[in-house]
Amino acid sequence: MSSKVASRKRIQRRIRKKISGTPSKPRLSVFRSNKQIYCQLVDDQNAKTIASATSRGANLTGNSVEVAKEVGKMIAKNAAAAGITDVVFDRGGYLYHGRVKSLAEGAREGGLKF
Numbered sequence: 107m108s109s110k111v112a113s114r115k116r117i118q119r120r121i122r123k124k125i126s127g128t129p130s131k132p133r134l135s136v137f138r139s140n141k142q143i144y145c146q147l148v149d150d151q152n153a154k155t156i157a158s159a160t161s162r163g164a165n166l167t168g169n170s171v172e173v174a175k176e177v178g179k180m181i182a183k184n185a186a187a188a189g190i191t192d193v194v195f196d197r198g199g200y201l202y203h204g205r206v207k208s209l210a211e212g213a214r215e216g217g218l219k220f
Contacts, residue, residue: 118199125194126150134181134193134213134220136206143174143205145181145213147190157184174205175212182216195220 127133132147146158159180166173185193193213200206214220 114199116199121196121199125196127194131192131194132156132190133196134218135196136198136200136209138198138200138205143170143177143209145177145209147181147185147188147193156190157181157188159184170205171208174208175215178209178212178214179216181209182213182218185218186216191217191219193218193220 125133127148127150129149129151132149135146135148137144142161144158144160144162147156148154149156159177161173161177164176164180166176168176185191195210197206202210210220
């Protein structure tokens, strides 16, 4: 494993010790690859994914930061359909910057509170 990946995993474990998703307030988990961005609402108590959104299947245009903002709005819409308004944000070991920050802002614009 490269040191960059190992470092992110270490940070991710440190974050997951502190936060956990419940059925009423799930964890908004973010995964970022080089080309795509994925997010899902996770209920850690029951080990279930409540809702998810991704840039992969959607025909979103623009740069990666704009696409991430649209994915944030999509997860907010999916959460509203599932009756969720409050979440705990899990940045997944990534810095709160760029695409991760844009996804969070899009989710807030869509109506999620965290």
